Amino acid sequence: xxxxxxxxxxxxxxxxxxxxxxxxxxxxxxxxxxxxxxxxxxxxxxxxxxxxxxxxxxxxxxxxxxxxxxxxxxxxxxxxxxxxxxxxxxxxxxxxxxxxxxxxxxxxxxxxxxxxxxxxxxxxxxxxxxxxxxxxxxxxxxxxxxxxxxxxxxxxxxxxxxxxxxxxxxxxxxxxxxxxxxxxxxxxxxxxxxxxxxxxxxxxxxxxxxxxxxxxxxxxxxxxxxxxxxxxxxxxxxxxxxxxxxxxxxxxxxxxxxxxxxxxxxxxxxxxxxxxxxxxxxxxxxxxxxxxxxxxxxxxxxxxxxxxxxxxxxxxxxxxxxxxxxxxxxxxxxxxxxxxxxxxxxxxxxxxxxxxxxxxxxxxxxxxxxxxxxxxxxxxxxxxxxxxxxxxxxxxxxxx
Amino acid sequence: xxxxxxxxxxxxxxxxxxxxxxxxxxxxxxxxxxxxxxxxxxxxxxxxxxxxxxxxxxxxxxxxxxxxxxxxxxxxxxxxxxxxxxxxxxxxxxxxxxxxxxxxxxxxxxxxxxxxxxxxxxxxxxxxxxxxxxxxxxxxxxxxxxxxxxxxxxxxxxxxxxxxxxxxxxxxxxxxxxxxxxxxxxxxxxxxxxxxxxxxxxxxxxxxxxxxxxxxxxxxxxxxxxxxxxxxxxxxxxxxxxxxxxxxxxxxxxxxxxxxxxxxxxxxxxxxxxxxxxxxxxxxxxxxxxxxxxxxxxxxxxxxxxxxxxxxxxxxxxxxxxxxxxxxxxxxxxxxxxxxxxxxxxxxxxxxxxxxxxxxxxxxxxxxxxxxxxxxxxxxxxxxxxxxxxxxxxxxxxxx
Numbered sequence: 001x002x003x004x005x006x007x008x009x010x011x012x013x014x015x016x017x018x019x020x021x022x023x024x025x026x027x028x029x030x031x032x033x034x035x036x037x038x039x040x041x042x043x044x045x046x047x048x049x050x051x052x053x054x055x056x057x058x059x060x061x062x063x064x065x066x067x068x069x070x071x072x073x074x075x076x077x078x079x080x081x082x083x084x085x086x087x088x089x090x091x092x093x094x095x096x097x098x099x100x101x102x103x104x105x106x107x108x109x110x111x112x113x114x115x116x117x118x119x120x121x122x123x124x125x126x127x128x129x130x131x132x133x134x135x136x137x138x139x140x141x142x143x144x145x146x147x148x149x150x151x152x153x154x155x156x157x158x159x160x161x162x163x164x165x166x167x168x169x170x171x172x173x174x175x176x177x178x179x180x181x182x183x184x185x186x187x188x189x190x191x192x193x194x195x196x197x198x199x200x201x202x203x204x205x206x207x208x209x210x211x212x213x214x215x216x217x218x219x220x221x222x223x224x225x226x227x228x229x230x231x232x233x234x235x236x237x238x239x240x241x242x243x244x245x246x247x248x249x250x251x252x253x254x255x256x257x258x259x260x261x262x263x264x265x266x267x268x269x270x271x272x273x274x275x276x277x278x279x280x281x282x283x284x285x286x287x288x289x290x291x292x293x294x295x296x297x298x299x300x301x302x303x304x305x306x307x308x309x310x311x312x313x314x315x316x317x318x319x320x321x322x323x324x325x326x327x328x329x330x331x332x333x334x335x336x337x338x339x340x341x342x343x344x345x346x347x348x349x350x351x352x353x354x355x356x357x358x359x360x361x362x363x364x365x366x367x368x369x370x371x372x373x374x375x376x377x378x379x380x381x382x383x384x385x386x387x388x389x390x391x392x393x394x395x396x397x398x399x400x
Numbered sequence: 401x402x403x404x405x406x407x408x409x410x411x412x413x414x415x416x417x418x419x420x421x422x423x424x425x426x427x428x429x430x431x432x433x434x435x436x437x438x439x440x441x442x443x444x445x446x447x448x449x450x451x452x453x454x455x456x457x458x459x460x461x462x463x464x465x466x467x468x469x470x471x472x473x474x475x476x477x478x479x480x481x482x483x484x485x486x487x488x489x490x491x492x493x494x495x496x497x498x499x500x501x502x503x504x505x506x507x508x509x510x511x512x513x514x515x516x517x518x519x520x521x522x523x524x525x526x527x528x529x530x531x532x533x534x535x536x537x538x539x540x541x542x543x544x545x546x547x548x549x550x551x552x553x554x555x556x557x558x559x560x561x562x563x564x565x566x567x568x569x570x571x572x573x574x575x576x577x578x579x580x581x582x583x584x585x586x587x588x589x590x591x592x593x594x595x596x597x598x599x600x601x602x603x604x605x606x607x608x609x610x611x612x613x614x615x616x617x618x619x620x621x622x623x624x625x626x627x628x629x630x631x632x633x634x635x636x637x638x639x640x641x642x643x644x645x646x647x648x649x650x651x652x653x654x655x656x657x658x659x660x661x662x663x664x665x666x667x668x669x670x671x672x673x674x675x676x677x678x679x680x681x682x683x684x685x686x687x688x689x690x691x692x693x694x695x696x697x698x699x700x701x702x703x704x705x706x707x708x709x710x711x712x713x714x715x716x717x718x719x720x721x722x723x724x725x726x727x728x729x730x731x732x733x734x735x736x737x738x739x740x741x742x743x744x745x746x747x748x749x750x751x752x753x754x755x756x757x758x759x760x761x762x763x764x765x766x767x768x769x770x771x772x773x774x775x776x777x778x779x780x781x782x783x784x785x786x787x788x789x790x791x792x793x794x795x796x797x798x799x800x
Contacts, residue, residue, distance in 0.1 A: 015452060015455045015456070018456075019456070022456075049475065052415060052475075052479055053478070053479065053482050055415045056415070056418075056419070056422075056479060056482045056483040056486050057482050057483070057485060057486035060482040060485065060486075061481065061482060061485045061491070063492075063493075064478045064481040064482050064485070064491075064492075064493045065478070065482070067474055067477070067478045067493055067495070068474070068475055068478035068479065068482070071471040071474050071475055074467055074468070074471050075449065075452075075468055075471055077467070078453070078464045078465070078467045078468035079452055079453065079456060079468065081461065081464040082453050082456045082457050082460040082461060082464050082465070082468070083456040083457070085457060085460065085461045085464070086456050086457035086460075091461070091464075092463075092464075093463075093464045093467055095467070095544075097542075098542065098543075142498065143498075144495075
């Protein structure tokens with residue numbers, strides 16, 4: 001098999017952990033696989049460099065900032081190559097440039113434009129383990145760019161796509177994706193397989209493991225992604241396309257998003273353009289709106305509800321009060337969003353009502369509801385958040 | 401003026417020191433100069449990376465080792481660019497590759513083959529302060545190479561040559577080159593100007609400041625080198641060609657080399673090829689021989705003396721005993737070499753006899769003597785080393 005493995009910052013956090021990674025890579029290679037390894041910087045290193053830059057300037061030049069923060073991954077890549085070399089493997093450590101990763105010139109959050117697969121493939125054909133410094137590429141003018149948060153995952157997925165790898169394994173310090181946050185519900189189980197779409201909807205469950213940007217790219221490139229723990233040999237979670245999942249679960253997981261605040265506008269004049277005006281203004285001010293719900297009211301008015309992330313609520317309040325779309329405006333940051341996600345919903349009815357009953361049985365009042373094909377999201381009072389997660393986890397028998 | 405400045409590891413040892421360097425560079429730029437700055441890694445960083453590599457392997461792959469140890473200079477270059485940017489300067493930080501520094505492919509001790517001056521010059525023409533990561537270049541196959549010990553000095557001198565700079569300033573944490581080691585003779589004075597040739601002969605005095613490799617390159621390229629202290633504004637020492645030094649001093653400095661051991665072979669058969677055999681064998685075993693003296697003996701035999709560095713003396717002893725060139729062989733590692741250096745010697749007689757008298761007056765016995773056009777070297781007992789330096793320093797009135 002042709003396998004791309006990516007090891008995150010905690011997995012290469014010190015020299016002993018790098019040796020542990022070398023052992024894992026060695027085993028994979030010895031099992032008759034071709035292996036490309038993408039590494040992050042040793043945990044803490046990149047943050048240290050960022051703090052150095054900010055010692056000198058609040059707004060460091062982005063080109064120079066990229067040159068600075070790209071160095072941690074090069075260190076890890078070299079060290080891993082040296083460790084594997086000592087174990088008798090043929091290896092080569094490559095920078096983003098040497099791996100043929102070409103990006104646009106948006107420094108600090110560049111997008112990968114192209115990967116020249118011939119560079120990695122020529123090393124693989126010489127039976128080498130190819131080790132690539134993650135998170136970085138080069139711009140058309142030959143400058144070093146970085147890919148932003150989760151950049152090393154993105155490097156791994158993009159390389160897997162370019163060389164048509166059979167598998168892309170993302171190693172972190174957790175076992176995989178769980179049916180819900182195990183800190184809330186100790187009965188949470190690790191999910192064996194999940195579709196890209198579900199993973200995207202369950203972002204908050206996987207946030208520590210995998211960023212949406214990487215899942216989206218894996219989906220686009222049709223890469224089988226596995227998230228695993230570098231500190232044990234447990235099977236991880238396979239993220240793949242829906243067709244590859246034989247037994248489609250009704251519900252795959254329950255996500256709790258504590259970082260939401262609710263805005264409700266009652267009696268908004270029901271005339272064209274009013275919603276557009278509100279959301280365009282918010283968007284212009286860089287405020288991301290998550291759920292949006294509109295209901296018909298009475299007397300030619302409508303009720304409009306939406307959520308924003310908590311840190312934006314006071315800014316949102318100011319903007320909305322200025323626009324003054326209605327007399328009754330509520331701003332509530334003491335809420336959470338709980339979501340039920342599962343591809344099985346598409347073909348099953350009654351999934352939503354099961355959720356509502358589960359919460360109602362616990363006397364939890366639902367303030368807002370929004371549904372998509374594979375997700376039901378409910379806004380409830382902050383104080384009921386964990387209780388709701390447990391109730392839903394049990395209702396859908398996710399602990400079984 | 402077009403000035404290249406190089407700041408060593410201690411000069412950029414922490415963030416405050418990098419700001420100090422930024423202030424110095426800023427002043428130079430504001431005084432209407434074009435400035436290229438070459439930086440080392442923050443002191444300790446490169447050694448840390450080397451120790452990491454040796455944690456995994458005694459003989460790390462050299463290509464990967466270079467990728468690893470070249471990262472410290474990139475960090476410093478980026479940070480200095482950010483600091484200068486914050487001060488309102490236009491700057492650009494360049495890697496060895498981006499600065500157009502092409503080397504051979506001898507990883508860990510590469511030689512600079514060529515500098516593509518157009519890269520640095522195009523940035524200078526845009527009024528930017530150009531900051532270059534020292535110690536590194538790229539090979540013809542696009543791999544990162546490093547230049548070995550003193551590599552950043554070499555980068556600075558080579559760039560100064562390529563862009564035809566008026567001056568190349570090497571900043572460290574000492575004021576310049578002294579007439580002798582101030583720890584031995586507190587009356588030692590800083591030398592204002594010194595020729596390349598003298599500097600090369602005084603290597604041990606300048607070792608902390610400047611390596612011979614850089615002086616040799618400066619001589620070849622005819623670069624005016626100045627060594628200065630980054631922590632004060634004192635004038636440094638100008639190292640230049642002899643023609644630029646109007647008043648040629650009889651003696652410029654006194655050097656003491658404590659790292660020598662003496663081998664004396666008495667009654668060696670005086671036949672062709674015997675010296676060649678001895679020194680070829682030593683060279684094959686990577687033993688560097690410094691002074692070599694041969695005197696006519698009697699009865700068709702000769703006396704042969706030479707010095708090696710102390711760590712090689714037991715190895716040398718074994719080799720020589722095996723060759724057995726004579727019956728009487730002495731091996732003494734309790735010696736030092738004291739040298740008197742000055743371009744004025746060329747045209748003045750009596751300089752050597754002055755040295756012998758000075759030592760004789762102090763009852764210091766001279767074991768070996770070797771002279772060149774601008775140097776007199778004497779091997780004496782270890783215990784007289786510092787006394788001899790003081791006596792010679794006084795004899796040539798270097799404290800005046």
